Amino acid sequence: MNPGKATGPMSQMSSPDDKKKPTKASRLDRGTRAKLGQQLRAMYDEVVSQGVPSRFSELLTDLDNNEGKQNAH
């Protein structure tokens, strides 16, 4: 198991494509970038607005309860 770490040395290292300037991308005008960003957030927010499905809050509650039972025995 390799849980993620909040910090890591990798981010400080340079990679081969670091030096490349975004040539084509920088030609995208502001309007195009704004439109893409707007649609990206609309798509994302559609899911975020659904909140936390009960299976996830129940999962945390169950884990908590199980521990309580184990401690009782």
Add this chain to the structure above:
Amino acid sequence: MRIDESVRQDILGAVPGLRAFAISLCGNVDRADDLVQEALLRALANIHSFQPGTNMSAWLFTILRNHFRSEYRKRRREVEDSDGHYAESLTSHPEQHGQLELSEFRTALAKLPEEQREALILVGASGFSYEEAAEICGCAIGTVKSRVNRARTRLAELMSIQGIDDFGPDHETRAVLVGTRRG
């Protein structure tokens, strides 16, 4: 396992964003929710390695991404979803304004290379900084920037969004000239 109340709140607070990220990775809501659940179980099993005071959300996103890469990518190749199913499973109100456009956007997004797609989502939608996105993806900040830029360019191409400058004034001028000639 005893879950500290503040930790519980932080985890639940990250769930909506984790789901949105997972859906963009899996392309399927049900499998995305399974991915989120497995990521949460992994996180809780390793909660001792979380450093209090650091970004819980970024930590959870990292675990989810790593789990997706090690487990789910293989499964996705086995059962590849069509773009249609992806949009269908997400869209609850097809008549809603902007849904058609959004559906086109999803289709285009699904065509991006995975690394570009995740970088774009993390920076452009999840609200992570380039530095945080680099930590989550385990790469350099410059790499994230480059991936985001390439993702935007490719999306614009796929969706045939052209620069406003390309067809703004010129286009109108041409229309006026044509009209003049006709009159």
